[in-house]
Each structure stands twice: as structure tokens, then as C-alpha cells.
Amino acid sequence: MNKDTYRSRNGGSWVNRVYGALRAQHGPQAWWPAEGRFEIMVGAILTQNTAWSNVEKAIANLKAAGMLDAGAILQAPDDELAQLIRPSGYFRIKARRLRKFCEWYTGLREYRNLRYWSTAKLRHALLGVYGVGPETADDILLYAFNRPVFVIDAYTRRIFARLGLIGGAEPYDEIRAEFERELGRQPGRMGEYHALIVQHGKLVCRPEPRCGACDLRAMCRFYKARRHSR
DNA sequence: ACCCAGGGTCATA
DNA sequence: TATGACCATGGG
Numbered sequence: 001m002n003k004d005t006y007r008s009r010n011g012g013s014w015v016n017r018v019y020g021a022l023r024a025q026h027g028p029q030a031w032w033p034a035e036g037r038f039e040i041m042v043g044a045i046l047t048q049n050t051a052w053s054n055v056e057k058a059i060a061n062l063k064a065a066g067m068l069d070a071g072a073i074l075q076a077p078d079d080e081l082a083q084l085i086r087p088s089g090y091f092r093i094k095a096r097r098l099r100k101f102c103e104w105y106t107g108l109r110e111y112r113n114l115r116y117w118s119t120a121k122l123r124h125a126l127l128g129v130y131g132v133g134p135e136t137a138d139d140i141l142l143y144a145f146n147r148p149v150f151v152i153d154a155y156t157r158r159i160f161a162r163l164g165l166i167g168g169a170e171p172y173d174e175i176r177a178e179f180e181r182e183l184g185r186q187p188g189r190m191g192e193y194h195a196l197i198v199q200h201g202k203l204v205c206r207p208e209p210r211c212g213a214c215d216l217r218a219m220c221r222f223y224k225a226r227r228h229s230r
Numbered sequence: 231a232c233c234c235a236g237g238g239t240c241a242t243a
Numbered sequence: 244t245a246t247g248a249c250c251a252t253g254g255g
Contacts, residue, residue: 050236133239
């Protein structure tokens with residue numbers, strides 16, 4: 001008995017079945033909400049544990065100041081950068097993170113050559129940058145570089161734990177590996193999937209004790225019941 | 231006046 | 244390996 005019991009009856013693994021349900025409920029998402037590689041990377045750092053609406057204000061400030069550029073960020077005084085991104089929260093520490101990231105990015109001989117790095121090498125390099133953890137690195141890999149990497153965030157843990165498909169407290173890379181194994185290398189689908197998960201987490205799959213009206217409720221019951229009977 | 235948000239680092243055991 | 248403190252603004 002494994003997670004694919006549903007597959008033989010319905011066609012598609014649990015990963016694809018949940019995807020279909022989310023897509024049916026929320027429609028196409030069209031992520032990442034940004035223009036250009038650098039803006040995506042900046043957004044990935046600024047949105048750490050922060051509502052996107054706050055990040056939008058910070059990015060608008062950077063744009064208006066002509067600072068949506070690695071060189072410009074490195075030239076700006078520390079305090080000026082911090083004040084610009086203030087709406088995104090944790091603004092002092094995030095100013096440092098942006099700076100460290102820009103140091104790494106501009107320090108590369110030719111950062112257009114990142115295109116030719118292997119995904120593993122690029123991921124390792126990103127994780128070596130101060131302020132870039134697994135989720136931020138994977139946001140950048142998937143949305144800025146179109147690499148087949150699945151992003152695991154708090155919503156993913158909550159939704160799939162509630163479905164009974166994961167425990168929820170597993171290490172980041174363990175959950176990521178499971179999704180990537182089930183999905184295969186499909187960056188476009190991975191990006192849309194993560195976007196759907198975020199949308200579902202924001203609007204429907206709220207923290208306990210109460211989840212909202214949810215088209216996945218039947219699936220929740222099915223998987224949880226089967227999980228408990230093992 | 232709470233709770234929550236598209237995490238990461240660091241110190242400690 | 245695994246907890247806990249800390250970082251901070253803005254919306255519900």
C-alpha cells in the first residue's frame with residue numbers, strides 16, 4: 001500500500017491528482033510575478049517570511065530609485081537601501097542579504113554564463129550566499145533560470161500534511177526529492193504547481209483550527225483515512 | 231489586541 | 244540533528 005493507490009483508479013499519481021484539483025479550483029497563476037531575472041531574484045529574497053503585498057511596495061521603491069540593479073545596490077549607502085525596502089519587513093537584515101547576493105552576482109566573471117552551469121552546481125553556489133536558504137535558492141533556480149526544481153514552502157508542508165501525504169516536519173530536501181521524483185523534470189509545471197500551492201494556502205488552507213471551503217476536502221479524507229489504516 | 235505572512239542565521243544542547 | 248531567539252512591516 002502506497003501513495004499511488006489513487007493512481008490505478010484515477011490515472012495520475014497523487015502529485016498530479018492534487019495538481020489537477022488545485023488547478024480546477026484556482027485557475028492558471030502565471031508566476032513569477034516579476035519582470036526579468038534580477039527582479040525575480042530580489043523578490044525571492046524580499047519575500048522571505050513576508051506577504052507579497054509588502055514586497056511589491058519595496059520593489060516599487062527600488063524601481064523608482066533606479067536601484068533594481070546589482071551595481072546600483074552595491075553603490076548605495078547601507079541605510080538608503082534599508083529604507084527603500086522597509087515595507088518588506090526585516091529591512092536591515094534583508095538589506096544585508098541583498099548586498100551579499102549582489103556581491104556574489106556581480107563577482108562572477110560573466111553572470112550570463114550561469115546559463116551553462118549545472119542545476120546542482122548553481123544550487124550549491126546559491127546556498128553559499130549569505131541569506132539564501134533552500135527555498136530562496138529554489139525560487140531562483142525555478143523561476144529565474146527555469147530549472148526543474150520544486151520549491152517547498154510552509155504552504156506546501158501545511159497542505160500536503162493536511163492531505164496526509166507527508167508528515168510535514170521532514171527535512172526540506174526530503175520533501176523536495178519526493179515531489180521531483182513524482183513530477184519529473186517539468187519546470188513549467190513545477191512553477192505553476194508551486195504558484196497554485198501558494199494561492200491555495202493564502203485563500204483556503206488556513207492554519208488550524210479551521211480550513212476554508214475546499215475542493216480538496218474529499219481528497220483530504222481519502223488520503224488521511226488510508227494513511228491511518230497503515 | 232491579536233494572528234499571520236511565498237525564511238534564514240545563529241547559538242545552544 | 245533539532246529546537247529557540249531573533250529579525251519587522253502591514254493586512255485581516
